[in-house]
Amino acid sequence: MSDAADDRTATADTATADLEAVLASLAYLLTRSQEHERRTARAGITAARSDVYLLRALAEADGPSRVGDLAERLMVKPSHVTRQIDRLEGQHLVARTPDALDRRARRVALTSDGRDLLERLKQANITGLADALAGVPEPDVAATVSVLCHLIERYVQRVRGSLLSDDDTTPPAPAPADPRAALRDAVES
Numbered sequence: 001m002s003d004a005a006d007d008r009t010a011t012a013d014t015a016t017a018d019l020e021a022v023l024a025s026l027a028y029l030l031t032r033s034q035e036h037e038r039r040t041a042r043a044g045i046t047a048a049r050s051d052v053y054l055l056r057a058l059a060e061a062d063g064p065s066r067v068g069d070l071a072e073r074l075m076v077k078p079s080h081v082t083r084q085i086d087r088l089e090g091q092h093l094v095a096r097t098p099d100a101l102d103r104r105a106r107r108v109a110l111t112s113d114g115r116d117l118l119e120r121l122k123q124a125n126i127t128g129l130a131d132a133l134a135g136v137p138e139p140d141v142a143a144t145v146s147v148l149c150h151l152i153e154r155y156v157q158r159v160r161g162s163l164l165s166d167d168d169t170t171p172p173a174p175a176p177a178d179p180r181a182a183l184r185d186a187v188e189s
Helices: 003-031 033-042 048-059 066-074 078-090 112-132 138-166 179-188
Strands: 095-098 106-110
Touching: 003 033, 033 048, 033 112, 048 066, 048 078, 048 106, 048 112, 066 078, 066 106, 078 095, 106 112
Parallel strands: none
Antiparallel strands: 095 106
8 A cells, every 4th residue: 555545544544533532422421311301301301311212203203103113213122112102101292093904003103292392302402502513614514414414324224234133034124214314313312
């Protein structure tokens, strides 16, 4: 390899290492329990972080969803989603309805209270992001969104691929059609 190629590789390795450090710090800050509690309290919300992810998945669905579909999207076991739905149904944030195609199955949908909760959380998150991004040029924000969407898409493919290796009976679902939705999930929850 030439010296120029070695320099480009070293620069790319350094940039990737710098990005890893920044993402680790951001993940830590965004997933701290106290920060979640502060953000949700500002929005008048008592739902746990994992519950917010489930509510967001329901909001982005084309109508009521089956537990198995939600579990696949969230990359968790259906029993985990069932427990969450029980909790959220008790808070009147979701409702179960019979499945027209399979009388044994139930579908889950957001209630108006669930939609209202998500909107309050979104507004609280936007306010926090706007404060954190004050002074950052819009093109830099757009470039960051683009790079993070790419990362999310690739990580989702990797996680779903590893789930397949754990359970060879189910093919992995494709990455989200809109990785920006996955990015919003990650940032806003």
